[in-house]
Structure formats: structure tokens, C-alpha cells
Amino acid sequence: MSASIKDVAAQAGVSVGTVSNVLNHPDRVSPETVDRVRGAIKDLGFVRNDVARHLRAGESRTIALLVMDAANPFFTDLAKGAEDEATNLGLSVVMGNTAETSERENSYLDLFEEQRVRGVLISPYGDVEERLLQLKQFGIPSVLVDRASSSGKLSSVSVDDVAGGKTAVTHLIESGRTTIGFVGGGLDVPQVRDRLQGAREALKGHPAVSLEVFETAATTVLEGRRVGEQISQMNPNERPDALFAANDLVAIGLLQAFMATAAIRVPDDIALIGYDDIDFSPSAIVPLTSIRQPSRLMGQTALEILNSEAQDSTQPPQEVVFQPELVVRAST
Amino acid sequence: MSASIKDVAAQAGVSVGTVSNVLNHPDRVSPETVDRVRGAIKDLGFVRNDVARHLRAGESRTIALLVMDAANPFFTDLAKGAEDEATNLGLSVVMGNTAETSERENSYLDLFEEQRVRGVLISPYGDVEERLLQLKQFGIPSVLVDRASSSGKLSSVSVDDVAGGKTAVTHLIESGRTTIGFVGGGLDVPQVRDRLQGAREALKGHPAVSLEVFETAATTVLEGRRVGEQISQMNPNERPDALFAANDLVAIGLLQAFMATAAIRVPDDIALIGYDDIDFSPSAIVPLTSIRQPSRLMGQTALEILNSEAQDSTQPPQEVVFQPELVVRAST
DNA sequence: TGACGCCATTGAAACGATTCAATGAGTAAG
DNA sequence: CTTACTCATTGAATCGTTTCAATGGCGTCA
Numbered sequence: 001m002s003a004s005i006k007d008v009a010a011q012a013g014v015s016v017g018t019v020s021n022v023l024n025h026p027d028r029v030s031p032e033t034v035d036r037v038r039g040a041i042k043d044l045g046f047v048r049n050d051v052a053r054h055l056r057a058g059e060s061r062t063i064a065l066l067v068m069d070a071a072n073p074f075f076t077d078l079a080k081g082a083e084d085e086a087t088n089l090g091l092s093v094v095m096g097n098t099a100e101t102s103e104r105e106n107s108y109l110d111l112f113e114e115q116r117v118r119g120v121l122i123s124p125y126g127d128v129e130e131r132l133l134q135l136k137q138f139g140i141p142s143v144l145v146d147r148a149s150s151s152g153k154l155s156s157v158s159v160d161d162v163a164g165g166k167t168a169v170t171h172l173i174e175s176g177r178t179t180i181g182f183v184g185g186g187l188d189v190p191q192v193r194d195r196l197q198g199a200r201e202a203l204k205g206h207p208a209v210s211l212e213v214f215e216t217a218a219t220t221v222l223e224g225r226r227v228g229e230q231i232s233q234m235n236p237n238e239r240p241d242a243l244f245a246a247n248d249l250v251a252i253g254l255l256q257a258f259m260a261t262a263a264i265r266v267p268d269d270i271a272l273i274g275y276d277d278i279d280f281s282p283s284a285i286v287p288l289t290s291i292r293q294p295s296r297l298m299g300q301t302a303l304e305i306l307n308s309e310a311q312d313s314t315q316p317p318q319e320v321v322f323q324p325e326l327v328v329r330a331s332t
Numbered sequence: 333m334s335a336s337i338k339d340v341a342a343q344a345g346v347s348v349g350t351v352s353n354v355l356n357h358p359d360r361v362s363p364e365t366v367d368r369v370r371g372a373i374k375d376l377g378f379v380r381n382d383v384a385r386h387l388r389a390g391e392s393r394t395i396a397l398l399v400m401d402a403a404n405p406f407f408t409d410l411a412k413g414a415e416d417e418a419t420n421l422g423l424s425v426v427m428g429n430t431a432e433t434s435e436r437e438n439s440y441l442d443l444f445e446e447q448r449v450r451g452v453l454i455s456p457y458g459d460v461e462e463r464l465l466q467l468k469q470f471g472i473p474s475v476l477v478d479r480a481s482s483s484g485k486l487s488s489v490s491v492d493d494v495a496g497g498k499t500a501v502t503h504l505i506e507s508g509r510t511t512i513g514f515v516g517g518g519l520d521v522p523q524v525r526d527r528l529q530g531a532r533e534a535l536k537g538h539p540a541v542s543l544e545v546f547e548t549a550a551t552t553v554l555e556g557r558r559v560g561e562q563i564s565q566m567n568p569n570e571r572p573d574a575l576f577a578a579n580d581l582v583a584i585g586l587l588q589a590f591m592a593t594a595a596i597r598v599p600d601d602i603a604l605i606g607y608d609d610i611d612f613s614p615s616a617i618v619p620l621t622s623i624r625q626p627s628r629l630m631g632q633t634a635l636e637i638l639n640s641e642a643q644d645s646t647q648p649p650q651e652v653v654f655q656p657e658l659v660v661r662a663s664t
Numbered sequence: 665t666g667a668c669g670c671c672a673t674t675g676a677a678a679c680g681a682t683t684c685a686a687t688g689a690g691t692a693a694g
Numbered sequence: 695c696t697t698a699c700t701c702a703t704t705g706a707a708t709c710g711t712t713t714c715a716a717t718g719g720c721g722t723c724a
Contacts, residue, residue: 020682028701029702030703052682054681055681073403092439096427099412138377384712388711388712
């Protein structure tokens with residue numbers, strides 16, 4: 001079906017070893033032989049068989065990226081960062097979508113283990129730390145993204161959500177708001193919990209400022225709108241004059257609810273800040289102030305760490321924590 | 333680093349051939365030997381090396397999925413459909429994101445060729461048909477998704493956009509609208525062009541109904557809002573009483589513009605219909621009527637076709653065209 | 665008892681590349 | 695003219711599996 005290195009050797013009238021040298025160490029081969037072999041390669045349409053190559057080499061050049069939700073812009077951005085860095089290093093990234101099921105997550109890990117990939121970049125869904133340590137034992141390193149290692153034995157690249165929450169609420173306080181609402185949930189999701197904690201910390205030293213929590217079942221547009229409608233019906237004296245949403249989707253839901261009733265103006269009546277700075281936020285009805293996570297940079301950094309661990313498996317785990325960034329727009 | 337079949341054989345006191353048989357044809361091996369070998373496998377934490385396996389077998393069990401834009405919900409849905417079907421067939425799907433660059437598209441195709449994947453599912457960005465035919469020659473089949481083959485030599489799974497456009501506008505006419513606007517662009521994108529053509533066809537036999545085209549530079553929220561603002565400023569007697577947007581993003585932009593000025597009510601003043609039925613549409617400020625593409629089913633079907641071509645490369649190419657479906661919501 | 669077949673198991677070849685010691689031709693030095 | 699050395703090339707071993715012909719033990723039947 002497809003030509004092998006043997007066919008090329010026959011065609012060019014040399015040995016397979018020479019062909020291999022042309023491919024990998026052209027300097028060891030005389031120029032005219034190189035030409036002849038290259039000609040044969042072209043004639044036969046030969047393409048190096050990566051499978052055989054890696055079997056012999058014992059090491060792969062593809063990195064696996066496993067994300068919870070391939071549709072989330074945060075992860076696609078992160079993937080782009082990782083791909084860019086991979087290209088620089090001469091590696092390739094293949095992606096698997098766990099679609100928020102532990103079953104799929106495990107079967108992808110099985111696949112990647114059988115394929116002996118160079119390493120795994122993962123935003124874990126289920127409890128896979130044990131499994132990842134086992135993979136490491138096996139010679140396949142991994143780096144957690146968007147979540148720190150609970151055991152501290154794995155490298156990770158994440159964002160300081162506490163600082164992000166603090167930045168968001170500090171910004172609201174500095175623009176003169178005093179009754180602040182936090183909209184988000186479930187409160188057991190680490191990211192949401194940390195952002196709320198940051199919000200609380202921002203209040204220290206500002207006794208005049210209050211914080212109320214509006215809990216949602218999930219961080220979706222729909223839930224945001226539900227809470228927004230609820231707030232619209234509150235007495236103007238009692239309702240918050242600023243809202244911090246756990247992510248931009250929730251913020252957009254709030255915004256929708258306020259626009260629909262037309263009773264509440266943003267930011268005049270209520271200032272609004274979101275989190276993630278997704279692509280959609282600058283083009284929202286009222287462009288949304290948000291907390292940006294350096295998603296691309298995270299992907300890049302994670303890939304770098306992964307690669308260095310693949311080269312030297314004795315390295316201690318690294319935990320990189322990025323600082324989020326405030327992006328001010330019309331909604332505050 | 334990791335145990336091989338040889339180690340397992342030694343541990344269990346059998347030959348490597350027997351271990352392989354336990355793995356692949358347990359019926360050929362006596363029950364007690366099976367147990368002993370399985371025990372050894374567990375003790376050593378042996379994981380089959382897929383690389384060696386495929387080298388020998390000459391065929392892979394992983395399918396590559398290459399999409400233009402991994403962030404587009406349409407493609408992530410399609411990916412889910414493909415993954416589900418792959419799981420059924422005992423295959424795995426890895427994904428590559430071309431991020432709308434021909435360069436990346438080509439380098440992924442190189443990678444997949446070197447990896448000798450079982451087949452490629454691709455929503456082409458650049459002009460890759462030549463390349464795909466060459467891959468087929470080489471033994472790697474491919475199926476185009478969301479676009480038909482221009483040469484007719486490759487299988488494809490796509491949607492009848494002309495019919496979709498026709499359905500959308502027919503729905504508007506049947507609900508009593510007479511001055512219809514089409515909002516979308518660029519008009520050279522096959523999908524957009526076909527949808528507009530369908531809209532025109534719907535007008536036949538309805539001489540009282542007119543169609544005006546509002547061209548956009550791209551099918552984005554921002555462009556939709558730009559046109560929406562423009563329409564808001566038109567004289568109520570002259571402006572359309574219904575709009576067909578080339579996709580849901582544009583429709584959402586229009587909706588945002590109308591909500592912001594509060595001068596136009598949807599659907600009372602202007603009915604609005606989108607295309608794609610993305611997740612966001614049911615939860616728009618005014619839930620959006622849309623044309624649904626069976627994205628999951630498309631992914632599934634494409635994978636089936638691909639797999640059957642991988643088994644028998646002499647099959648003639650199949651072109652499957654799905655019919656889109658009208659989903660009526662509050663906006664019409 | 666010898667011939668036959670059955671079954672579990674073995675051992676070696678094969679997949680397609682890389683690597684490395686060995687070979688051999690050619691050149692420079694003594 | 696021999697020795698030493700360089701450089702291009704070769705051939706065989708190797709990676710971890712699968713496959714398949716060959717082996718050998720065992721029971722059955724005439």
C-alpha cells in the first residue's frame with residue numbers, strides 16, 4: 001500500500017541504513033547519495049512511518065490534551081497556546097474531550113497510555129490524580145491545568161482565583177459601590193469558592209461595604225437570568241448597587257434580565273463585573289468588565305513544563321499560579 | 333520503565349506467544365494458563381504497547397478529526413457524535429484544531445499520515461482535496477464534513493443549506509410576513525450563499541413578498557448588531573417585518589440591537605429567525621427560532637462511512653446530505 | 665500397540681524504522 | 695610500499711507486538 005524505507009533503499013540502490021541516515025543525519029552521507037535517495041523518496045511518495053519510528057525510539061513526539069469541555073472558549077484558547085508552543089518544540093498536540101464524564105476521561109487515559117504519548121495535559125474532571133501518578137511511574141508525565149494538584153505530587157498551571165475575586169470586588173468598591181452581590185454556584189466548585197473568598201477578603205478595611213450571596217445551581221446564562229429577574233423585583237433601596245458574577249455567562253444572563261425589564265440600567269443603577277473575559281464579553285449589549293485569565297499563556301506554560309518533565313522525569317513537580325487581570329469596560 | 337509482554341511471559345513462565353493469545357484469543361489458551369498470565373499482567377502493571385501492536389497489525393484504531401474552529405458549538409457537537417459512534421466500534425477519536433490556518437491544517441495532515449491513523453474526518457479550511465485523495469491512495473480514507481466534495485471523489489456528510497434557507501423563509505411567509513430581510517455574509521461562503529438561494533426559492537409563488545439583502549462582513553454577533561442598529565433607524569413603514577439571519581450569532585446581534593433601543597419588539601414588530609440552533613439560542617433574551625442541523629448525527633454518520641471505507645477501500649464515495657429542521661420559538 | 669487427531673503451547677518470522685559495529689575504499693604519512 | 699586513518703556505506707540487532715507453522719502430550723479407536 002505505502003512504500004517503506006526498504007523500497008526506497010531498493011529504488012536508490014543503497015541499504016536501508018543509508019536511507020535512514022539521509023532522513024536523520026544527512027551530514028553522514030555523501031551529497032550525491034543524498035540526492036539519489038531523496039529522488040527515490042519523492043518518486044515513491046514515501047512517508048516515514050511514525051509508528052515504527054517510535055517503537056524503536058521508545059519515545060513519542062505527540063502530547064495529549066484532555067479537557068472537560070471542548071466547547072468552553074477558555075479551553076480552546078488554552079489549547080491554542082499549547083499548540084503554538086508544541087509547534088515551536090517540534091511536537092504535536094492531539095485533543096480529547098471528556099465531555100464531563102469520568103468514563104470517557106478514563107478511556108482516554110487508557111488510550112494515551114497504550115499509545116505511549118510523550119505526556120498528558122489535563123483539566124481533570126473526575127478524581128484522576130492516583131491514575132496520573134501511576135502514569136508517571138510508567139514514564140508518562142502529566143500537568144494539571146486550571147486546577148492545582150491536591151497531593152502536591154503533580155505539576156500544575158492554574159490561576160489565583162482568590163486574587164481574582166479580590167481584584168473584582170476591590171474595583172467595585174473603588175468605583176464607589178457599597179452593597180455588593182456575588183452571583184454564582186455551586187459553592188463547592190473550587191473555582192467559584194475561591195472567587196467568593198477573594199470577594200470577602202476585599203471587604204476587609206471597608207466596614208461600610210456589604211456583600212450578599214445569590215446562589216445559583218450552575219454557572220450558566222439561564223441561571224444568571226433567573227437571579228437577574230429576582231433582583232429586578234427587589235426594592236431599589238434594598239437591592240445591591242453592584243454585582244460580581246462567578247463567570248461571564250452568569251453576568252450575561254444578569255444583563256439580559258435587566259435589559260428585558262428595562263427597569264435597571266447598567267452600570268448606572270447596578271455595576272456588573274464577570275469572570276473569564278470570554279470572546280463574547282466585549283460585544284455584549286453593555287460591554288462587560290471582566291477578570292481575564294491568561295488562557296493561552298497557561299497552555300503554553302503547561303506544555304513547557306510537560307516537555308521538560310518528559311526529558312527529565314526526576315524533576316520535582318512545579319506549581320505555577322498565574323495572576324488574573326482586570327479588564328475594565330462599560331459595565332462598571 | 334514499563335513492562336513488556338516478554339516480562340509478563342517470564343513472570344508467568346510461558347512464552348510470549350501465549351501471552352499474546354491470552355490478550356487476543358483467550359479461547360485458544362487453557363483456563364489455568366489464562367489465570368496465571370492475567371495475574372502476571374496485574375502484578376507487573378503491564379499495558380499493551382499500541383505502537384508495536386499497530387506496527388505489526390498495519391492498521392490503527394484511532395480516527396483523526398480535524399476541524400476549522402474547535403470553539404464553534406456546531407463542531408463540538410459533531411465531535412461528540414463521532415466519539416459516541418467510535419466508542420461503539422471500539423475506535424478512538426483524536427482531534428486537531430486547524431484554527432483557520434492552512435498551514436496548521438497541512439501539518440496536522442502530515443502528522444496523521446505519519447501516524448498512519450485509520451482515517452480522517454475533516455471540515456476543510458483550505459483547498460485540501462488533492463491532498464486527501466493522495467492520502468486515500470496511501471491507504472488512509474477521509475470523509476468531509478459540512479462540505480461536499482468538489483471533485484465528487486470523496487465521501488461527505490453535509491446539510492442541505494438551500495432547503496434550510498427555504499424552510500426558514502417559508503416559515504416567515506406562513507406566519508404572515510411580507511417584507512423579509514436576509515442578513516449575512518460574505519456571500520461567497522458556500523453555506524451563506526446556499527441559505528440565501530433557498531430564501532429566494534421560497535419566494536416563488538408569493539409575488540406579494542419581497543426580499544432584501546443586508547450584507548455583513550462576517551457572521552458574527554458584532555456584525556449582526558451593526559446591521560440591527562442600521563435597521564432600527566429605518567422608517568417603520570420601510571423596514572422589513574421579518575429577518576432571516578445567516579446564523580444564530582448574527583441573529584443574536586440583531587436581537588441585542590433591538591433590545592438596546594427598545595424601539596423594535598421581537599416578534600411583534602419584526603420576526604427573527606436564525607440558523608444552527610446553537611445552545612445559546614433557546615436562552616436568548618427572546619428565545620430564538622432557528623434551523624437545526626443534526627450535528628451529532630452528522631458526526632456519527634461520517635464516522636460510520638469512514639470506518640466502512642477503512643475496511644474496504646474500493647467502495648465508491650458516498651455523499652450524504654441531511655435535511656435541516658425548523659425549531660420554532662418565541663422570536664417568530 | 666500403533667495410527668490418528670486434538671489441543672495447548674512454543675519459537676521464529678515479520679512489521680518499519682534506528683543504531684552501531686564492521687567493512688571497504690580511498691588518501692595521507694612515514 | 696606499508697601503515698594509519700578518514701569517510702561513506704552496509705548488515706544485523708533491536709524495539710514490542712502478532713501470527714502461524716511446528717512441536718509434543720494426551721486420549722481415542724481399531
